[in-house]
Amino acid sequence: MASAAPRRVSSGSLHTLGYALLALVIFFTCFTFMKPSPYDFLALPTIALWFLLGIRFYRSTIVIVALLLIYLVAIVIALIPYLDESNSVDWTYQAVYLGLTGIFFVMFFSDDTSDRVGFVLKAYLAGALFAAICGIFSYFDVLGEDVLFKMDGRASGVFQDPNLLGSFLILSVLYLIRRMLVGETRQVFLSAMALLVLLACVFLSFSRGSWGACLLGICLTIGLTWATSPSRAIRRRIARLSALTVLVGALLIGGLLSMEGVSERFTDRAQVTKDYDEGETGRFGNQRRGIPMLIDRPLGFGPLRWRVVFDLEPHNSYIGSFANGGWLGGFAFVSIVLTSIFVGFRLCLKPSPYQGLAQIVFPALLMFFLQAFQIDIEKWRHLYMMLGMVWGLEAARVRWVFRQRSTT
Structure with a gap:
């Protein structure tokens, strides 16, 4: 008996260390x-x-784990003819590493799910606010031109790509909005300021994909929350706050557009297509030429070798998955997306203790899946975290349903 207490203390200390390290990883x-x-260290x-x-x-997560492993194995197989190409080898190492982190997150979020997802969302919010402040500072050159990234007059901050910065922030936007809609935060003013x-x-990232994904994600989160709310009072609150959000958002954008240079950049970026999208050797032209070539190549072009063929990235993760991992990798990636969408909507629509968290995480993940049609998302670290959240929530929901049935 005397040794039990020290073991409990030691275990508690290790858990505290585990959460502290995880918070830093997410940040x-x-x-x-x-x-x-x-993050990598x-x-x-x-x-x-x-x-x-x-x-x-x-067992409820076997589908996503199996699909991730198949996807990674396919990429490794497709690499074999190109083991002497360092770029392809390095890209494959990174892909395998990120895929395995996805499996870890699935397992991690499957237990103590509500607490763990809530904890990680808070850590992610801290990182998102830091990234957003750095992005705004970079746009206005607050710290000088050489301190933070700024690409083509667009905010990048601690990201090298403004498109990635804009998309990275969406999950935290949805997190803050839903908490305010349902009254889960007492610090409404601070939440509103953080949201702004x-x-x-x-x-200011001037990412067309991020603009659309953010707007659609907000609409989906609000719509799901309103549709599944059992209380008329909460529905009225959602309607009022949604209208207020639209008004404040319009005022914010109007204020930003009134600043020198912002309106010109907005007009330029608001075009549906740019010069690099068009023509036979543009993004869409390369995709049209590349798809028939991939049909004839079961192993694809090999990891990171689309650029060798076309001098550009595919800017489409679905095409890229077939190019990098062949038919097996492509179908595995598409299956990951489709099964996650099915599970995500079920989580959001069926009553359970995990429905609210799902209505934050899944719309953000779904926006990434939509953005995958016009950008390469497979190397986004937070994609695998969010994938793990959705499937971890599903594992918890399945166990909850089983317990409910066992008691009736």
Whole structure:
């Protein structure tokens, strides 16, 4: 009996360390300008520690784990003819590493699900606010031109790509909006100010994909929350706050557009297509030429070799998955998307203790899947975190349903 207390203390200390390390990992997700980044240094020991602490695999997640493994195996097989090409090898290492982090997140979020997802969303919000502030500072050159990234007059901050910055912020935008809609936050003013910072940075990233994804994600989260709310009072609150959000958002955009240079950049970026999209050798032209070539190549072009053929990235993760991993990798990626969409909508629409969290996470993940038609998302670290959240929520929901049936 005397040794039990020290073991409990030790276990508690390790759990505290595990959560502290995980918070840092999630926060540093936004540090893409450093290679390797603090995320990469911290992720492996954090994952190892949580496996030591004990995370479990549930049968309800076998589909996503199997599909991720198939996707990774397909990429490795497609790499074999190009083992002498360092870029392809490095890209494959990174893809396998990120895919395995996805499996870790699935397992991690499958237990203590509400607490763990809530904890990570808070850590992610901290990182998103940091990234947004840096992005705004970079746009207005607050710290000088050489301190933070700014690409083609667009806010990038700690990201090298403004498109990635804008999309990175969407999850936290939805998190803040839903918490305010249903009254889950007592600090409404601070939440509103944080939301304005995030929305301002999304706008200043001048990413057309991020604009559309953010707007559609907000509409989906609000719509799902309203449709599944059992209370008329909450529905009225949602309607009022939604109208207020639209008004404040319009005022924010109007204020930003009144600033020198912003309206010109907005007009330029608001075009549906740009010069690099059009023509036979543009993005869409390359895709039209590449698809028939991929049909004739079961192993695709090999990892990161679309650029060797066309001098550009595919800017379409669905085409890219077939190019990088062949038919097997492509169908595995598409299956990951389709099964996750099915599970996500079920989580959002069927009553359970996890419905509210799903209505934050899944719309953001769905927006990434839609953006995958016009950008390469398979190397986004937070994609795998969100994938793990959705399937972890599903694992928890399945166990909850089983318990409900067992007691009736």
